[in-house]
Amino acid sequence: MPETSYHMSPDEFRRWGKAVIDWIAGYLERIDSFPVLSSVEPGQLRAALPPAPPAEGEPFGRILADVDKLILPGITHWQSPNFFAFFPANASGPAILGELLAAGLGVQGMLWATSPAATELETHVLDWLVGMLALPEKFLSTREGGGVIQDTASSATLCALLAARERSTGFASNRRGTDGRLVAYGSSETHSALLKAVKIAGLGEENLRLVGVDERFAMRPDALASAIEQDRRAGKMPCFVCATVGTTSSQAIDPVAEIGRLCQQHGMWLHVDAAMCGTAALCPEFRWIHQGLELADSYCFNPHKWMFTNFDCDCFWVADRKALIRTLSVLPEYLRNPATESGKVFDYRDWQIPLGRRFRSLKLWFVIRHYGLEGLRHHIREHVRLAQEFATWVAQDDQFELAAPAPLNLVCFRHCAGDAFNQALLDRLNASGNLYLTQTRLDRRFTLRLCVGQTHTQARHVEQAWHHIRKEAAALQASAADRILRRSEGPGD
Amino acid sequence: MPETSYHMSPDEFRRWGKAVIDWIAGYLERIDSFPVLSSVEPGQLRAALPPAPPAEGEPFGRILADVDKLILPGITHWQSPNFFAFFPANASGPAILGELLAAGLGVQGMLWATSPAATELETHVLDWLVGMLALPEKFLSTREGGGVIQDTASSATLCALLAARERSTGFASNRRGTDGRLVAYGSSETHSALLKAVKIAGLGEENLRLVGVDERFAMRPDALASAIEQDRRAGKMPCFVCATVGTTSSQAIDPVAEIGRLCQQHGMWLHVDAAMCGTAALCPEFRWIHQGLELADSYCFNPHKWMFTNFDCDCFWVADRKALIRTLSVLPEYLRNPATESGKVFDYRDWQIPLGRRFRSLKLWFVIRHYGLEGLRHHIREHVRLAQEFATWVAQDDQFELAAPAPLNLVCFRHCAGDAFNQALLDRLNASGNLYLTQTRLDRRFTLRLCVGQTHTQARHVEQAWHHIRKEAAALQASAADRILRRSEGPGD
Numbered sequence: 005m006p007e008t009s010y011h012m013s014p015d016e017f018r019r020w021g022k023a024v025i026d027w028i029a030g031y032l033e034r035i036d037s038f039p040v041l042s043s044v045e046p047g048q049l050r051a052a053l054p055p056a057p058p059a060e061g062e063p064f065g066r067i068l069a070d071v072d073k074l075i076l077p078g079i080t081h082w083q084s085p086n087f088f089a090f091f092p093a094n095a096s097g098p099a100i101l102g103e104l105l106a107a108g109l110g111v112q113g114m115l116w117a118t119s120p121a122a123t124e125l126e127t128h129v130l131d132w133l134v135g136m137l138a139l140p141e142k143f144l145s146t147r148e149g150g151g152v153i154q155d156t157a158s159s160a161t162l163c164a165l166l167a168a169r170e171r172s173t174g175f176a177s178n179r180r181g182t183d184g185r186l187v188a189y190g191s192s193e194t195h196s197a198l199l200k201a202v203k204i205a206g207l208g209e210e211n212l213r214l215v216g217v218d219e220r221f222a223m224r225p226d227a228l229a230s231a232i233e234q235d236r237r238a239g240k241m242p243c244f245v246c247a248t249v250g251t252t253s254s255q256a257i258d259p260v261a262e263i264g265r266l267c268q269q270h271g272m273w274l275h276v277d278a279a280m281c282g283t284a285a286l287c288p289e290f291r292w293i294h295q296g297l298e299l300a301d302s303y304c305f306n307p308h309k310w311m312f313t314n315f316d317c318d319c320f321w322v323a324d325r326k327a328l329i330r331t332l333s334v335l336p337e338y339l340r341n342p343a344t345e346s347g348k349v350f351d352y353r354d355w356q357i358p359l360g361r362r363f364r365s366l367k368l369w370f371v372i373r374h375y376g377l378e379g380l381r382h383h384i385r386e387h388v389r390l391a392q393e394f395a396t397w398v399a400q401d402d403q404f405e406l407a408a409p410a411p412l413n414l415v416c417f418r419h420c421a422g423d424a425f426n427q428a429l430l431d432r433l434n435a436s437g438n439l440y441l442t443q444t445r446l447d448r449r450f451t452l453r454l455c456v457g458q459t460h461t462q463a464r465h466v467e468q469a470w471h472h473i474r475k476e477a478a479a480l481q482a483s484a485a486d487r488i489l490r491r492s493e494g495p496g497d
Numbered sequence: 498m499p500e501t502s503y504h505m506s507p508d509e510f511r512r513w514g515k516a517v518i519d520w521i522a523g524y525l526e527r528i529d530s531f532p533v534l535s536s537v538e539p540g541q542l543r544a545a546l547p548p549a550p551p552a553e554g555e556p557f558g559r560i561l562a563d564v565d566k567l568i569l570p571g572i573t574h575w576q577s578p579n580f581f582a583f584f585p586a587n588a589s590g591p592a593i594l595g596e597l598l599a600a601g602l603g604v605q606g607m608l609w610a611t612s613p614a615a616t617e618l619e620t621h622v623l624d625w626l627v628g629m630l631a632l633p634e635k636f637l638s639t640r641e642g643g644g645v646i647q648d649t650a651s652s653a654t655l656c657a658l659l660a661a662r663e664r665s666t667g668f669a670s671n672r673r674g675t676d677g678r679l680v681a682y683g684s685s686e687t688h689s690a691l692l693k694a695v696k697i698a699g700l701g702e703e704n705l706r707l708v709g710v711d712e713r714f715a716m717r718p719d720a721l722a723s724a725i726e727q728d729r730r731a732g733k734m735p736c737f738v739c740a741t742v743g744t745t746s747s748q749a750i751d752p753v754a755e756i757g758r759l760c761q762q763h764g765m766w767l768h769v770d771a772a773m774c775g776t777a778a779l780c781p782e783f784r785w786i787h788q789g790l791e792l793a794d795s796y797c798f799n800p801h802k803w804m805f806t807n808f809d810c811d812c813f814w815v816a817d818r819k820a821l822i823r824t825l826s827v828l829p830e831y832l833r834n835p836a837t838e839s840g841k842v843f844d845y846r847d848w849q850i851p852l853g854r855r856f857r858s859l860k861l862w863f864v865i866r867h868y869g870l871e872g873l874r875h876h877i878r879e880h881v882r883l884a885q886e887f888a889t890w891v892a893q894d895d896q897f898e899l900a901a902p903a904p905l906n907l908v909c910f911r912h913c914a915g916d917a918f919n920q921a922l923l924d925r926l927n928a929s930g931n932l933y934l935t936q937t938r939l940d941r942r943f944t945l946r947l948c949v950g951q952t953h954t955q956a957r958h959v960e961q962a963w964h965h966i967r968k969e970a971a972a973l974q975a976s977a978a979d980r981i982l983r984r985s986e987g988p989g990d
Contacts, residue, residue, distance in 0.1 A: 007879075007955055010872030011805075012590025014522040021522070024594045025514030028601030029507040042613050046841040049617040057625040061869035064591065067862075071598065075859075078614025083603045090611075090831070093853070095603040097505030098557065101517045103600040105564065107807045108521030110576045110588040118583075120535050121571025124542040132550040155648065156851040166697060181677040181701030196829040197852060203824075204659060204850065206699015208674030252831055308853075312504075314600045315853055331696075336689040338583070338745055338937045338946075348539040357697065357850060358649040359690060360586070360801075360808055366568075369560075376554035379503030386500075444831045453831075462500050 010061055020064045027068065028100065032460075035084050039437025042080045049078045080440065085460040088469060089442040091252065091280045091414075092457030095314035098374035102367025103314055113361045116349035117341040123350055126153055126365035129372065130319055136377060137285040137305070140298040143321035145350070151321040152355040153364045157279035158197035159357055160304035160320040163328065165201045165244050167302070168273030170331040172243035178331065182206040187235050188244040189213045191223035191258065193251040195277060211240070220409050221256035221446065223247060229266055236270075244273045247300075249293050250281030253444040253453075254408035254416045257281070257293055264299025276300045279318065283310040284388070284412050287381050293411070302328075310387075310413075310457045311380065313371045317364055320355075329354045383459075387413045390466045391456040397470050403477060407451040414455045416446060419477050423450040425484075432476045439469045503554055513557045520561065521593065525953075528577050532930025535573045542571045573933065578954040581962060582935040584745065584773045584907075585950030588807035591867035595860025596807055606854045609842035610834040616843055619646055619858035622865065623812055629870060630778040630798070633791040636814035638843070644814040645848040646857045650772035651690035652850055653797035653813040656821065658694045658737050660795070661766030663824040665736035671824065675699040680728045681737040682706045684716035684751065686744040688770060704733070713902055714749035714939065716740060722759055729763075737766045740793075742786050743774030746937040746946075747901035747909045750774070750786055757792025769793045772811065776803040777881070777905050780874050786904075795821075803880070803906070803950045804873065806864045810857055813848075822847045876952075880906045883959045884949040890963050896970060900944040907948045909939060912970050916943040918977075925969045932962045 012020070052074050082093050113122030130151025134143050143149040154160045169177050169186055177186075186207050190198045192214045202212045213235070215227040232242045245267055247258040260276055267274040276297060282305020284290035297303060304320040307313035322328045333354040335344070343349045353359050372380075391413040398404045398417045407416040418426050427450055430443055444451050452473075456466060505513070545567050575586050606615030623644025627636050636642040647653045662670050662679055670679075679700050683691045685707045695705045706728070708720040725735045738760055740751040753769055760767040769790060775798020777783035790796060797813040800806035815821045826847040828837070836842045846852050865873070884906040891897045891910045900909040911919050920943055923936055937944050945966075949959060 008875060010868050010875055011952060012867065014526050017525075017590040017593075018518060018522045020590070021518030021594060021597070022515045024597050024601075025511060025518060028598070029511045029514070031601065032510075033507050041610075044613050046609070046613070046836060046839070047617070049614050050621050053618075053621050057629055057865050058869045059871060061872045062866045064594075064867060067591075067866050075614045075618065078612065078617065079602060079604055080610070080612045082605055082612070090605075093603060093605050095600065097510040097513070098560075100510075100597070100600045100603075101514060101557075104514070104517050104593070104597045105521070107588065107593045107596040108517075108524065109572060110586060110593075110807050111572055112575055112583075112586050112808065116539065117534075117573070119571065119573045119575070120537050120539070121542050121568045124540070124571065125546075125568065128543050128546050136550055156853045158851045158853075162697075162850065169699075177699065177701065178696040179702050181679075181704055182675050182699035183677060184674040186674075196827040196832075199827050200825065200850075200852075203671040203827075204655075204698065206662075206670065206675035208670065209672050211674055252829075314603050315605065315855055316851075332693065334689040334692050334696075336745075338935060339689075340936075343539060346539070357655065357693075358651045358809075359693075360649045360651075362808055372550050373555045373560050374505065374557060375503050376551045378552060379554045382501060382503055442831060443833075459504060 023068060032083065035081055036086065038081050038084065040081050040084045040086050040440035041434045041437065042078050044078045049074060083458065085458050085462065085465040086439040086469065087458050088454040088456065089440040091309050091455055093308055093315045094310060094312055094457055094459045096312035096371060096459055098370035099313045099367045102370035106363040106366045109363060111363055113363055114353040114359050115339060115341060115344060115351045117343045119363065122363040122365065123352055125369055126352065127151070127350060129365050129368050130321065132372065133319060137282060138291050139294070139303065139321065142323045143303065148325065149321060149323045150325045150350065151319055152352055154304070154318040154320045154356060155316040157277055157304050157306055157318050158200060160318050161197045161246060161275060161277060162201040162204060163320065163332070163356065164273065164275035164302040165205050167322065167328045167331045168244035169205055171273060171327050172241060175330060184208065184211065185239070185241045186243045187211045187213060187240045189215060189228060189231060189242065190246045191215050191217050193217050193221050193253050193256055194246055194248055195252050198246045217256065221251060221254045223258040223263060225259055225262035225266060228263060232266065232270055242270055242272055244275065246275045246277055249276060249278035250412065254446055255281065255411055255414040256408065257411060259296070261296025261299065264296050268299060273301045274299060276303045278303065278305040280306065280309050281412055283307065284384060286377065286384055290412065307368055307371070310384070311371065312375065312459055313368050317368060332356065387456045387461070390461070390463060391415055394454060394466050394470060407446045407449070413457055414453060416444065416451050416453050418449065418451050425480065426450045426452060429477055429480055432480060433472060436472065436476070438472050516561060525576065528574055529579065531574050531577065533574050533577045533579050533933035534927045534930065535571050537571045542567060576951065578951050578958040579932040579962065580951050581947045581949065582933040584802050584948055586801055586808045587803060587805055587950055587952045589805035589864060589952055591863035592806045592860045595863035599856040599859045602856060604856055606856055607846040607852050608832060608834060608837060608844045610836045612856070615856040615858065616845055618862055619845065620644070620843060622858050622861050623814065625865065626812060630775060631784050632787070632796065632814065635816045636796065641818065642814055642816045643818045643843065644812055645845055647797070647811040647813045647849055648809040650770055650797050650799055650811050651693060653811050654690045654739060654768060654770060655694040655697060656813065656825065656849065657766065657768035657795040658698050660815065660821045660824045661737035662698055664766060664820050665734060668823060677701060677704065678732070678734045679736045680704045680706060680733045681739070682708060682721060682724060682735065683739045684708050684710050686710050686714050686746050686749055687739055687741055688745050691739045710749065714744060714747045716751040716756065718752055718755035718759060721756060725759065725763055735763055735765055737768065739768045739770055742769060742771035743905065747939055748774065748904055748907040749901070750904060752789070754789025754792065757789050761792060766794045767792060769796045771796065771798040773799065773802050774905055776800065777877060779870065779877055783905065800861055800864070803877070804864065805868065805952055806861055810861060825849065880949045880954070883954070883956060884908055887947060887959050887963060900939045900942070906950055907946060909937065909944050909946050911942065911944050914974070918973065919943045919945060922970055922973055925973060926965060929965065929969070931965050
């Protein structure tokens with residue numbers, strides 16, 4: 005007698021799985037046709053959803069129809085070739101299929117034993133990447149180091165900070181708690197993940213120094229050196245520096261070599277966050293961004309930003325895996341197993357904050373094999389070339405100016421008419437649906453950012469973006485002139 | 498002129514996407530045929546992988562063939578109906594397709610504005626679940642509370658602990674760092690995630706009290722009360738209790754109501770971790786597990802364990818969202834946007850450790866709609882019924898004994914022949930490939946655990962498991978008797 009089942013049968017799974025594959029292919033084919041930034045109002049989706057869940061199951065076709073009807077209007081299209089906002093979170097066919105396969109296998113990679121392939125493929129692919137990016141060999145798992153996939157660079161920063169906290173206190177903070185003496189350092193341009201990590205790890209915001217930057221928005225080693233000296237004199241214990249290769253605001257590249265020498269001198273942990281830019285080092289001509297990396301204790305970059313691997317996939321390496329493992333390891337009875345006790349394997353739960361983990365290396369493996377080094381390099385070079393071309397147009401237009409150097413694929417720029425004008429310009433552009441840009445502040449001035457990194461962004465999309473920017477700026481100037489004119493003609497004037 | 502592209506074309510994506518869908522359907526159809534626990538040796542997969550990544554891209558068919566050839570032997574089949582180890586991490590067709598769709602859309606849900614549907618669907622589905630599980634209404638987003646999807650219960654515990662740390666210090670720890678006075682409490686059976694969180698958050702292991710348990714392995718409120726009193730007298734600041742509804746070892750259920758009253762009395766934050774068991778509350782007859790939950794400040798359960806939603810998906814609620822948000826919020830310029838500033842929306846980055854986040858509510862929505870309450874309840878009841886039946890068989894067999902009450906779908910048991918025998922029995926069973934069990938220690942004795950929670954586990958799988966357990970135990974006894982016999986016949990005896 006067959007048991008009652010509400011599960012989707014294998015045949016239904018085949019049918020609806022293929023429907024979802026077709027849906028995604030179709031979505032990506034027509035993605036240009038959507039306004040990039042969703043224009044729904046707060047609460048709009050919730051108002052359209054039933055207040056109570058269904059008592060009985062519904063046909064899958066009806067659910068999929070609701071994706072079109074209800075979900076799509078509330079989507080900001082990160083995969084649109086006209087998405088130039090924030091940093092990209094690009095994806096690709098092989099990555100999506102890797103994620104799908106990982107979901108289908110449904111294994112846990114928390115321990116080597118809970119699915120050896122999940123751990124070993126991850127270690128292997130991260131060793132591959134050390135070579136692909138020409139990272140220092142100390143990060144190899146075959147040396148004292150090793151790599152692990154984290155969800156995000158925020159988590160990588162937190163893990164690095166925790167390992168630094170423990171190493172600098174002889175692993176006593178884990179036992180006794182932090183004591184308000186430890187100090188961490190970044191620059192005023194360092195990602196806010198550092199501040200969040202400093203709070204989470206119990207150091208406290210007052211023990212974070214965000215030192216000054218130079219005219220290129222890169223950390224000033226002299227400012228760092230003074231901050232460290234001052235803290236030492238005050239009885240503090242400097243333990244951690246986060247240097248950035250490609251800041252979020254302007255893609256500034258901190259002088260890692262000089263910072264690294266200071267860290268060595270003071271016995272501090274140096275973490276290098278190359279979340280966005282690391283991918284560029286696939287190409288030999290961009291490897292200068294990693295100068296000094298041999299002095300780092302840890303490093304991360306995000307294939308989920310620019311290497312065609314869908315979120316989440318941050319690759320994080322340490323030079324001394326023992327320090328990280330000792331910081332994060334706990335071993336209850338129910339996780340004991342012969343492989344762990346043999347000491348011959350990595351248990352990645354000890355390399356991260358959570359316990360459970362997906363088989364994320366599958367998608368990374370798929371991407372690297374599908375593209376090969378050649379394919380990856382081609383598209384990265386193309387993105388950089390398009391951004392550089394855009395920067396040239398900005399520089400040549402006397403209405404606009406570059407707000408920062410554009411070393412790779414991010415261009416920071418502004419119209420010459422001031423903050424309010426640039427804010428209004430940004431709002432008009434984003435409301436148009438033609439493209440999506442975000443802003444930052446550089447030298448306290450409102451600045452537009454255009455980052456070229458979406459999988460399907462081609463020359464024409466960047467050309468159109470520039471066209472729209474100039475057109476909206478002209479329209480805004482005209483309407484401003486018009487307002488001034490009308491005001492000057494008004495009765496009270 | 499078309500640009501050079503190494504990307505997978507939409508048509509290739511359709512072709513290979515359907516191949517992966519067929520692969521998964523075929524895998525799940527024949528999953529019984531694999532040994533549940535992988536028997537590869539450490540290093541085996543790595544030795545089979547090329548030492549260097551490919552210079553040029555490879556055909557997708559070759560990659561997929563390598564999944565069969567290289568990856569499958571290293572897989573421990575968590576989705577096998579014969580997987581009874583740890584806690585399950587079950588999945589289902591609609592969940593896998595939800596994950597696929599989320600990967601295809603590739604949006605970031607860090608802010609409401611970065612894809613409003615991702616935030617609103619999540620809030621909505623978590624409000625649905627408050628009703629589905631009959632949780633206290635204070636957890637609704639329409640009150641002062643609200644729910645959010647975390648990756649794991651470990652992260653939920655950490656977030657709860659951080660909010661507790663801040664609330665109890667008037668949000669000063671975030672500013673000044675922790676000071677070694679704060680104390681957190683669990684029981685000796687609480688998940689090791691609490692210890693990890695206490696270390697990460699800077700409280701230190703010495704400020705964690707794991708109080709004693711009763712004969713059912715549930716936290717003793719009197720022991721908790723004494724521990725709190727003692728800490729107060731010593732000038733410590735008790736701030737957090739983690740109570741468990743369904744411990745990992747034995748599914749013990751802490752007396753939340755009594756613990757909650759102590760927390761109220763001392764102004765402490767009560768977090769309730771129902772990672773495994775929460776799902777049972779879909780069925781009215783199991784809702785007794787949540788008695789006292791109205792006194793909790795936060796609560797979590799994992800649809801990725803027992804609610805047919807593939808990992809990762811931990812649902813976490815707080816009664817006072819302001820405390821959580823104030824704890825975890827940082828707002829740099831590049832994340833500012835009108836929606837955030839209006840105060841009308843949730844930005845889920847402020848409810849979690851990382852910044853970025855996937856559109857995980859899609860899969861949860863798909864699961865709830867596909868099964869309906871009726872379908873979910875049916876399968877949960879069936880799992881509990883099968884576990885209870887297994888417990889009856891154990892209780893009726895004079896070679897075996899139950900090691901703990903089996904309130905829901907986990908049975909802790911042991912053979913009467915002692916620790917070494919049980920360890921040998923476990924090793925034989927797991928080496929056979931017929932099933933996968935893990936162990937724990939209860940009353941210091943080696944104990945086997947059998948948890949019924951895999952999507953496709955049916956009566957016959959549990960019957961076979963019991964058959965194998967008895968058969969291997971008999972074989973082990975016979976070989977032990979044989980060894981004793983041979984030793985007594987030996988020349989030296």
